[in-house]
Amino acid sequence: MFPEVTLTTPTREDIQRMAEWLNDPDVNAVWYGVGDDGKPLHTSYIPEAVLAGGSDEWDQVFDDDNRTIFSVYSSEREHIGEGQLAVEWPLLEARIDLLIGRKDLWHHHFGTSALIGLLDHAFGPLGLHRVWVDVPEYNEPGMQMAQHVGFVMEGRLRKTHRKNDEWFDSTVLGLLADEYPRRRARLMETAVT
Protein backbone atom coordinates (compact mmCIF):
# COMPACT_ATOMS: atom_id res chain seq x y z
CA MET A 1 0.00 0.00 0.00
CA PHE A 2 1.15 3.53 -0.71
CA PRO A 3 1.23 5.94 2.24
CA GLU A 4 -1.67 8.32 2.47
CA VAL A 5 -0.93 11.95 1.64
CA THR A 6 -3.03 15.08 1.34
CA LEU A 7 -2.51 18.03 -0.97
CA THR A 8 -3.41 21.34 0.62
CA THR A 9 -3.05 25.07 0.08
CA PRO A 10 0.36 26.20 1.39
CA THR A 11 0.61 28.22 4.57
CA ARG A 12 3.39 30.63 5.55
CA GLU A 13 4.74 27.97 7.91
CA ASP A 14 4.91 25.54 4.98
CA ILE A 15 6.92 27.99 2.91
CA GLN A 16 9.26 28.61 5.85
CA ARG A 17 9.87 24.85 5.96
CA MET A 18 10.42 24.80 2.20
CA ALA A 19 13.14 27.43 2.66
CA GLU A 20 14.80 25.28 5.31
CA TRP A 21 14.62 22.12 3.20
CA LEU A 22 15.99 23.86 0.12
CA ASN A 23 18.94 25.14 2.12
CA ASP A 24 19.86 21.56 3.00
CA PRO A 25 22.64 20.52 0.57
CA ASP A 26 21.28 16.96 0.39
CA VAL A 27 17.91 18.30 -0.74
CA ASN A 28 19.05 20.93 -3.23
CA ALA A 29 21.53 18.41 -4.68
CA VAL A 30 18.61 16.37 -6.05
CA TRP A 31 16.63 19.49 -6.93
CA TYR A 32 18.00 22.46 -8.91
CA GLY A 33 21.22 23.02 -6.98
CA VAL A 34 22.32 26.53 -6.10
CA GLY A 35 22.53 29.69 -8.18
CA ASP A 36 25.51 31.93 -8.82
CA ASP A 37 24.80 33.67 -5.52
CA GLY A 38 25.10 30.37 -3.68
CA LYS A 39 21.42 30.31 -2.77
CA PRO A 40 19.28 27.25 -3.53
CA LEU A 41 17.15 27.37 -6.67
CA HIS A 42 13.47 26.54 -6.72
CA THR A 43 10.73 26.56 -9.34
CA SER A 44 8.42 29.57 -9.72
CA TYR A 45 9.23 31.38 -6.46
CA ILE A 46 11.91 32.08 -3.88
CA PRO A 47 10.60 31.10 -0.45
CA GLU A 48 12.50 33.80 1.44
CA ALA A 49 11.29 36.52 -0.95
CA VAL A 50 7.66 35.43 -0.67
CA LEU A 51 7.88 35.33 3.11
CA ALA A 52 9.42 38.80 3.19
CA GLY A 53 6.80 40.20 0.82
CA GLY A 54 3.23 41.26 1.44
CA SER A 55 -0.08 39.71 0.49
CA ASP A 56 0.24 40.88 -3.13
CA GLU A 57 3.46 38.92 -3.58
CA TRP A 58 1.87 35.94 -1.86
CA ASP A 59 -1.20 36.02 -4.10
CA GLN A 60 0.94 36.41 -7.20
CA VAL A 61 2.55 33.05 -6.43
CA PHE A 62 -0.21 31.08 -4.75
CA ASP A 63 -3.29 32.46 -6.51
CA ASP A 64 -2.16 31.93 -10.09
CA ASP A 65 -4.47 30.26 -12.65
CA ASN A 66 -1.44 29.03 -14.55
CA ARG A 67 0.26 27.40 -11.61
CA THR A 68 -1.20 25.38 -8.79
CA ILE A 69 1.05 24.87 -5.79
CA PHE A 70 0.19 22.33 -3.12
CA SER A 71 1.75 21.48 0.18
CA VAL A 72 2.05 17.72 0.68
CA TYR A 73 0.96 16.45 4.09
CA SER A 74 1.27 12.96 5.54
CA SER A 75 -1.60 11.16 7.27
CA GLU A 76 -0.02 12.31 10.57
CA ARG A 77 -0.71 15.86 9.38
CA GLU A 78 2.94 16.63 8.99
CA HIS A 79 4.11 18.84 6.17
CA ILE A 80 6.51 16.72 4.08
CA GLY A 81 6.92 18.45 0.71
CA GLU A 82 5.52 20.44 -2.18
CA GLY A 83 3.95 19.70 -5.56
CA GLN A 84 3.37 22.11 -8.43
CA LEU A 85 1.36 21.99 -11.64
CA ALA A 86 2.52 24.58 -14.18
CA VAL A 87 -0.38 24.69 -16.61
CA GLU A 88 -0.36 25.74 -20.26
CA TRP A 89 -4.06 26.12 -20.88
CA PRO A 90 -4.00 26.40 -24.71
CA LEU A 91 -2.25 23.01 -24.83
CA LEU A 92 -4.25 21.57 -21.93
CA GLU A 93 -1.06 20.32 -20.37
CA ALA A 94 0.97 20.82 -17.23
CA ARG A 95 4.48 20.19 -16.00
CA ILE A 96 4.73 18.62 -12.58
CA ASP A 97 7.41 19.54 -10.06
CA LEU A 98 7.45 17.52 -6.88
CA LEU A 99 9.79 17.71 -3.93
CA ILE A 100 9.63 15.66 -0.76
CA GLY A 101 11.58 17.85 1.63
CA ARG A 102 11.62 15.41 4.54
CA LYS A 103 14.75 13.35 3.84
CA ASP A 104 13.77 10.67 6.36
CA LEU A 105 10.74 9.91 4.18
CA TRP A 106 12.64 9.49 0.90
CA HIS A 107 12.27 6.06 -0.74
CA HIS A 108 9.07 5.30 1.21
CA HIS A 109 6.68 6.04 -1.67
CA PHE A 110 5.46 9.38 -0.32
CA GLY A 111 6.53 10.90 -3.65
CA THR A 112 4.53 8.31 -5.55
CA SER A 113 1.43 9.04 -3.47
CA ALA A 114 1.83 12.77 -3.97
CA LEU A 115 2.38 12.29 -7.70
CA ILE A 116 -0.84 10.28 -7.96
CA GLY A 117 -2.63 13.08 -6.10
CA LEU A 118 -1.29 15.67 -8.53
CA LEU A 119 -2.28 13.53 -11.53
CA ASP A 120 -5.76 12.98 -10.13
CA HIS A 121 -6.13 16.74 -9.80
CA ALA A 122 -4.69 17.43 -13.27
CA PHE A 123 -6.82 14.90 -15.14
CA GLY A 124 -9.84 15.34 -12.84
CA PRO A 125 -10.87 18.86 -11.78
CA LEU A 126 -8.45 20.64 -14.13
CA GLY A 127 -9.45 18.49 -17.12
CA LEU A 128 -5.98 18.48 -18.65
CA HIS A 129 -4.93 16.34 -21.57
CA ARG A 130 -1.23 15.77 -20.87
CA VAL A 131 1.02 15.97 -17.87
CA TRP A 132 4.77 15.81 -18.16
CA VAL A 133 7.88 15.79 -16.06
CA ASP A 134 11.45 16.72 -16.90
CA VAL A 135 13.84 14.55 -14.92
CA PRO A 136 17.58 15.30 -14.89
CA GLU A 137 19.89 12.32 -15.14
CA TYR A 138 21.16 12.71 -11.58
CA ASN A 139 17.66 12.14 -10.19
CA GLU A 140 17.43 8.38 -10.72
CA PRO A 141 14.77 7.86 -7.99
CA GLY A 142 12.60 10.51 -9.68
CA MET A 143 12.97 8.71 -12.99
CA GLN A 144 12.02 5.37 -11.46
CA MET A 145 9.03 6.91 -9.71
CA ALA A 146 7.68 8.52 -12.90
CA GLN A 147 8.05 5.28 -14.87
CA HIS A 148 6.53 3.28 -12.02
CA VAL A 149 3.46 5.52 -12.08
CA GLY A 150 3.16 5.00 -15.85
CA PHE A 151 4.80 7.99 -17.49
CA VAL A 152 6.12 7.27 -20.98
CA MET A 153 9.57 8.39 -22.05
CA GLU A 154 8.89 10.94 -24.77
CA GLY A 155 12.43 12.06 -25.32
CA ARG A 156 15.87 12.37 -23.83
CA LEU A 157 17.80 15.54 -24.48
CA ARG A 158 21.51 15.86 -23.95
CA LYS A 159 23.07 18.49 -21.71
CA THR A 160 19.95 20.58 -21.23
CA HIS A 161 19.86 20.74 -17.44
CA ARG A 162 22.34 22.97 -15.65
CA LYS A 163 23.16 22.44 -12.01
CA ASN A 164 26.06 23.93 -10.11
CA ASP A 165 27.90 24.92 -13.32
CA GLU A 166 27.58 21.47 -14.84
CA TRP A 167 25.33 20.32 -17.66
CA PHE A 168 23.25 17.14 -17.41
CA ASP A 169 21.01 15.16 -19.75
CA SER A 170 17.32 15.25 -18.98
CA THR A 171 14.44 12.98 -19.83
CA VAL A 172 10.96 14.19 -20.68
CA LEU A 173 8.25 11.76 -19.65
CA GLY A 174 4.59 12.32 -20.39
CA LEU A 175 1.24 10.85 -19.52
CA LEU A 176 -1.98 11.44 -21.43
CA ALA A 177 -5.44 11.60 -19.95
CA ASP A 178 -6.57 8.47 -21.77
CA GLU A 179 -3.48 6.53 -20.66
CA TYR A 180 -3.84 7.39 -17.00
CA PRO A 181 -6.86 5.37 -15.78
CA ARG A 182 -5.42 2.03 -16.90
CA ARG A 183 -1.98 2.79 -15.47
CA ARG A 184 -3.41 4.10 -12.22
CA ALA A 185 -5.52 0.98 -11.82
CA ARG A 186 -2.49 -1.20 -12.53
CA LEU A 187 -0.41 0.73 -10.02
CA MET A 188 -3.04 0.34 -7.32
CA GLU A 189 -3.29 -3.39 -8.05
CA THR A 190 0.44 -3.85 -7.58
CA ALA A 191 0.38 -1.72 -4.43
CA VAL A 192 -2.21 -3.99 -2.83
CA THR A 193 -0.42 -7.26 -3.62
Next chain:
Amino acid sequence: MPVITINGPIGCGAVTIGQMVAEQMKLNFVDRLFFTEAARIVGTPVGTLIAKEQRVDRFRDRLGRFVQTMLERSAMSGVSGEPYFGRGIENLPPETYMDLTGEGSGVAQKLDDKTFIEAMKKVANDLHQQGNAVIIGRGANQILADASHTLHVGLLAPMEVRVQTLMDREHFEREEAEIHVEELERAREDFIYKFWKVRPNEAWHYHMMLNMGKMNPKIAAEVICHAAGDLTS
Protein backbone atom coordinates in the same frame (compact mmCIF):
# COMPACT_ATOMS: atom_id res chain seq x y z
CA MET B 1 25.97 15.37 -36.85
CA PRO B 2 24.02 12.20 -37.63
CA VAL B 3 20.25 12.00 -37.58
CA ILE B 4 18.71 8.55 -37.47
CA THR B 5 15.04 7.86 -38.08
CA ILE B 6 13.58 4.53 -36.95
CA ASN B 7 10.20 3.43 -38.17
CA GLY B 8 8.20 0.31 -37.61
CA PRO B 9 4.85 -1.08 -36.56
CA ILE B 10 3.87 -0.80 -32.90
CA GLY B 11 5.54 -3.44 -30.76
CA CYS B 12 8.51 -4.06 -33.06
CA GLY B 13 10.94 -2.46 -30.61
CA ALA B 14 11.64 0.89 -32.27
CA VAL B 15 11.60 2.77 -28.98
CA THR B 16 13.88 0.32 -27.16
CA ILE B 17 16.33 0.20 -30.07
CA GLY B 18 16.18 3.96 -30.51
CA GLN B 19 17.05 4.52 -26.85
CA MET B 20 19.99 2.11 -27.13
CA VAL B 21 21.31 3.82 -30.26
CA ALA B 22 20.95 7.27 -28.69
CA GLU B 23 22.74 6.09 -25.56
CA GLN B 24 25.61 4.48 -27.48
CA MET B 25 26.10 7.36 -29.89
CA LYS B 26 25.34 10.09 -27.35
CA LEU B 27 22.46 11.48 -29.38
CA ASN B 28 19.20 13.12 -28.40
CA PHE B 29 16.28 10.72 -28.39
CA VAL B 30 12.97 12.02 -29.72
CA ASP B 31 9.83 9.92 -29.53
CA ARG B 32 6.46 11.46 -28.58
CA LEU B 33 8.31 14.69 -27.94
CA PHE B 34 8.07 15.14 -31.72
CA PHE B 35 4.31 15.56 -31.41
CA THR B 36 4.44 17.67 -28.26
CA GLU B 37 6.76 20.10 -30.04
CA ALA B 38 4.46 20.19 -33.08
CA ALA B 39 1.49 20.76 -30.75
CA ARG B 40 3.33 23.71 -29.23
CA ILE B 41 3.85 25.22 -32.69
CA VAL B 42 0.20 24.80 -33.61
CA GLY B 43 -1.02 25.79 -30.13
CA THR B 44 -3.28 22.80 -29.71
CA PRO B 45 -3.36 19.85 -27.26
CA VAL B 46 -1.06 17.05 -28.35
CA GLY B 47 -3.99 14.63 -28.52
CA THR B 48 -5.22 16.41 -31.62
CA LEU B 49 -1.99 15.48 -33.39
CA ILE B 50 -1.87 11.95 -32.02
CA ALA B 51 -5.40 11.45 -33.24
CA LYS B 52 -4.18 12.31 -36.73
CA GLU B 53 -1.63 9.52 -36.59
CA GLN B 54 -3.51 6.92 -34.63
CA ARG B 55 -6.99 7.53 -35.90
CA VAL B 56 -8.76 4.23 -35.90
CA ASP B 57 -12.21 4.62 -37.31
CA ARG B 58 -14.12 1.64 -36.10
CA PHE B 59 -17.57 1.11 -37.48
CA ARG B 60 -19.13 1.42 -34.02
CA ASP B 61 -17.35 4.77 -33.49
CA ARG B 62 -18.64 6.06 -36.80
CA LEU B 63 -22.11 4.82 -35.96
CA GLY B 64 -21.84 6.47 -32.54
CA ARG B 65 -20.92 9.81 -34.11
CA PHE B 66 -23.67 9.43 -36.64
CA VAL B 67 -26.29 8.82 -33.97
CA GLN B 68 -24.96 11.61 -31.77
CA THR B 69 -24.97 14.09 -34.63
CA MET B 70 -28.46 13.06 -35.55
CA LEU B 71 -29.69 13.53 -32.00
CA GLU B 72 -28.01 16.93 -31.77
CA ARG B 73 -29.56 18.04 -35.03
CA SER B 74 -32.88 16.69 -33.93
CA ALA B 75 -32.67 18.55 -30.62
CA MET B 76 -31.61 21.77 -32.33
CA SER B 77 -34.47 21.68 -34.77
CA GLY B 78 -36.93 20.91 -32.01
CA VAL B 79 -37.91 17.67 -33.66
CA SER B 80 -38.99 15.10 -31.16
CA GLY B 81 -39.94 11.52 -31.66
CA GLU B 82 -38.29 8.16 -31.47
CA PRO B 83 -34.84 8.80 -29.95
CA TYR B 84 -32.64 6.88 -32.36
CA PHE B 85 -34.22 6.61 -35.77
CA GLY B 86 -37.20 8.89 -35.58
CA ARG B 87 -38.07 11.99 -37.53
CA GLY B 88 -35.21 14.25 -38.42
CA ILE B 89 -33.00 11.76 -40.20
CA GLU B 90 -34.18 12.97 -43.60
CA ASN B 91 -32.98 16.46 -42.75
CA LEU B 92 -29.37 15.44 -42.15
CA PRO B 93 -26.89 17.01 -44.53
CA PRO B 94 -24.76 14.68 -46.68
CA GLU B 95 -21.58 15.03 -44.57
CA THR B 96 -23.25 13.10 -41.80
CA TYR B 97 -23.43 10.13 -44.13
CA MET B 98 -19.79 10.65 -44.99
CA ASP B 99 -19.07 10.23 -41.31
CA LEU B 100 -20.54 6.80 -41.59
CA THR B 101 -18.09 5.89 -44.33
CA GLY B 102 -15.11 7.26 -42.44
CA GLU B 103 -14.62 10.31 -44.61
CA GLY B 104 -16.21 12.90 -42.44
CA SER B 105 -15.23 15.11 -39.57
CA GLY B 106 -13.93 13.01 -36.71
CA VAL B 107 -11.80 14.21 -33.79
CA ALA B 108 -8.64 14.03 -35.90
CA GLN B 109 -10.08 16.41 -38.44
CA LYS B 110 -10.28 19.31 -36.02
CA LEU B 111 -6.74 20.29 -36.96
CA ASP B 112 -6.51 20.94 -40.67
CA ASP B 113 -4.06 18.80 -42.59
CA LYS B 114 -1.96 21.66 -43.92
CA THR B 115 -1.33 23.16 -40.47
CA PHE B 116 -0.59 19.72 -39.11
CA ILE B 117 1.93 18.76 -41.76
CA GLU B 118 3.64 22.15 -41.70
CA ALA B 119 4.17 21.82 -37.95
CA MET B 120 5.50 18.27 -38.40
CA LYS B 121 7.91 19.43 -41.10
CA LYS B 122 9.15 22.27 -38.93
CA VAL B 123 9.89 19.95 -36.02
CA ALA B 124 11.67 17.41 -38.27
CA ASN B 125 13.69 20.05 -40.07
CA ASP B 126 14.66 21.79 -36.82
CA LEU B 127 15.81 18.47 -35.40
CA HIS B 128 17.78 17.76 -38.56
CA GLN B 129 19.38 21.18 -38.46
CA GLN B 130 20.43 20.67 -34.84
CA GLY B 131 21.66 17.16 -35.70
CA ASN B 132 22.63 14.40 -33.28
CA ALA B 133 19.19 12.88 -32.88
CA VAL B 134 17.36 9.60 -33.07
CA ILE B 135 13.76 10.20 -34.16
CA ILE B 136 11.09 7.54 -33.74
CA GLY B 137 8.42 7.38 -36.45
CA ARG B 138 5.94 10.20 -37.13
CA GLY B 139 6.79 10.23 -40.82
CA ALA B 140 10.20 11.77 -40.06
CA ASN B 141 11.84 9.49 -42.64
CA GLN B 142 9.51 10.89 -45.30
CA ILE B 143 9.99 14.52 -44.31
CA LEU B 144 13.76 14.01 -44.19
CA ALA B 145 13.85 11.55 -47.09
CA ASP B 146 16.66 13.32 -48.94
CA ALA B 147 18.27 15.13 -46.03
CA SER B 148 22.04 14.91 -45.65
CA HIS B 149 23.78 12.94 -42.87
CA THR B 150 20.58 11.06 -42.18
CA LEU B 151 20.09 7.31 -41.84
CA HIS B 152 16.61 5.87 -42.26
CA VAL B 153 15.97 2.51 -40.61
CA GLY B 154 12.83 0.45 -41.05
CA LEU B 155 11.84 -2.33 -38.68
CA LEU B 156 9.64 -5.34 -39.19
CA ALA B 157 8.50 -7.97 -36.72
CA PRO B 158 6.10 -10.90 -36.82
CA MET B 159 2.68 -10.34 -35.32
CA GLU B 160 3.49 -12.63 -32.39
CA VAL B 161 6.52 -10.59 -31.37
CA ARG B 162 4.57 -7.34 -31.53
CA VAL B 163 1.64 -8.73 -29.57
CA GLN B 164 3.97 -10.06 -26.89
CA THR B 165 5.70 -6.68 -26.63
CA LEU B 166 2.40 -4.96 -26.02
CA MET B 167 1.28 -7.57 -23.48
CA ASP B 168 4.52 -7.04 -21.55
CA ARG B 169 4.58 -3.27 -21.83
CA GLU B 170 0.93 -2.32 -21.48
CA HIS B 171 -0.28 -5.36 -19.54
CA PHE B 172 -2.88 -6.10 -22.18
CA GLU B 173 -4.61 -9.46 -22.45
CA ARG B 174 -3.62 -11.31 -25.65
CA GLU B 175 -6.84 -10.59 -27.52
CA GLU B 176 -6.74 -6.94 -26.55
CA ALA B 177 -3.08 -6.68 -27.63
CA GLU B 178 -3.85 -8.30 -30.99
CA ILE B 179 -6.65 -5.83 -31.67
CA HIS B 180 -4.46 -2.93 -30.62
CA VAL B 181 -1.55 -4.04 -32.82
CA GLU B 182 -3.77 -4.53 -35.86
CA GLU B 183 -5.65 -1.29 -35.47
CA LEU B 184 -2.64 0.88 -34.80
CA GLU B 185 -0.75 -0.63 -37.72
CA ARG B 186 -3.68 0.11 -39.98
CA ALA B 187 -3.79 3.66 -38.63
CA ARG B 188 -0.02 4.04 -39.20
CA GLU B 189 -0.31 2.84 -42.79
CA ASP B 190 -3.25 5.16 -43.41
CA PHE B 191 -1.42 8.10 -41.85
CA ILE B 192 1.72 7.63 -43.96
CA TYR B 193 -0.27 6.99 -47.11
CA LYS B 194 -2.52 9.98 -46.57
CA PHE B 195 0.32 12.48 -46.24
CA TRP B 196 3.06 10.95 -48.38
CA LYS B 197 1.27 8.48 -50.63
CA VAL B 198 3.64 5.68 -49.74
CA ARG B 199 3.43 2.42 -47.80
CA PRO B 200 5.58 2.52 -44.65
CA ASN B 201 6.68 -1.12 -44.81
CA GLU B 202 8.19 -0.89 -48.30
CA ALA B 203 11.97 -1.30 -48.13
CA TRP B 204 12.98 1.44 -50.55
CA HIS B 205 12.09 4.17 -48.08
CA TYR B 206 14.97 3.12 -45.86
CA HIS B 207 18.71 2.62 -45.97
CA MET B 208 18.07 -0.73 -44.34
CA MET B 209 15.31 -2.82 -42.86
CA LEU B 210 15.79 -5.08 -39.85
CA ASN B 211 13.63 -8.07 -39.06
CA MET B 212 13.11 -8.05 -35.32
CA GLY B 213 11.84 -11.60 -35.47
CA LYS B 214 15.41 -12.62 -36.35
CA MET B 215 17.55 -10.47 -34.05
CA ASN B 216 17.37 -8.97 -30.59
CA PRO B 217 17.23 -5.20 -29.93
CA LYS B 218 20.85 -5.04 -28.75
CA ILE B 219 22.18 -6.46 -32.01
CA ALA B 220 19.86 -4.22 -34.01
CA ALA B 221 21.16 -1.18 -32.12
CA GLU B 222 24.76 -2.20 -32.84
CA VAL B 223 24.01 -2.65 -36.54
CA ILE B 224 22.42 0.82 -36.68
CA CYS B 225 25.30 2.44 -34.80
CA HIS B 226 27.76 0.82 -37.17
CA ALA B 227 25.82 2.03 -40.22
CA ALA B 228 25.43 5.51 -38.75
CA GLY B 229 29.17 5.68 -38.19
CA ASP B 230 29.56 6.38 -41.90
CA LEU B 231 27.46 9.53 -41.49
CA THR B 232 29.88 11.05 -39.04
CA SER B 233 33.01 10.43 -41.11
